[in-house]
Amino acid sequence: MLTSCFNMTNKVAISDVELIAQLQLGDETALAAIYRKYWQQLYLSAYNVLKDKLACEDIIQELFIKLWNNRDNIEINVSLKAYLYAATRYEVYRQVKNGRVTADVFDRLFECLQTPAEYENIEYKELMARVSLVVSTLPDKCREVYKLSREDYLSHKQIASRLNISTKTVENHLTKALRQLRTSLGSFFLLQMALLLLW
Template identity: 65%
Template structure:
């Protein structure tokens, strides 16, 4: 059990010497928080488990050549962020995830930053280009926090039509926002 008392630098050094116990210690120390960070974004147990499992497999397979220039914790969280980003960009996760990420930006935590203001401006610009009804549905949903049922009643349309408009809006947002912006969002959500 004394291996659990080793610091991350010692664990990486032992990992590079093919020490499986070091990998086990890193796994025990970081598996759950990394999984929770990924799950906080993706909300899919199986995909998150696969992401974390693949991360530790890669860590073991690249143990001889791995160069960590930051803390092990920062390296692992960055790896999770990039894999979550890849999953979102590849479309292997549901569209609601992207919507949830954008919704999280509307929290007071990021209001003062230049990046936040630029991101909100970019999102607003994309939303303004939506067809009128689609834009109206999106704004009622995101700015007025109305449910699908409330929007349907308010606009005298079906809930399915509301869902279709939101899907269209989120698809356009997902494809229009640059990779840098998506990484900014993930960086705000998955912190080390």
């Protein structure tokens, strides 16, 4: 029923408020319209963190199944979009908290966070303070390589040339630094990064 509902077309654009009202009345076309309107945005927001196509598809599918099954009791005190994003965010957090992410996901999240960009809020500053504390405990050469990479944005080759070491040694130092960050900061840090980078 759900799959066929998603394939239905809705030729008249109606507001989210009206869609919610129709959904609560058991109108499957309202669910189809909500799905068509938001599924891709929700999927991409989850995929940006998890990088797991099947897991993200499952998250979004389950979200809409729950939306339909709980339609009689649903209370949306914010916009429908905000409600759906919050539900997706919660499930992504749950995946991260339960350890269903790999070291590669951590490293990718961390690299995104280190990119100079728009993250100038309090949460970002607190996270970077935690990172600085852990970095300060790294062995001297490891810390130097890490800072040249993440703070001065030098390539592995540039770092190797400056420090007169091989690029393989640079990679080893960075791997060690990231491993130490993962171990010291743990899942809480991953959750905070996901919060900043998801939306």
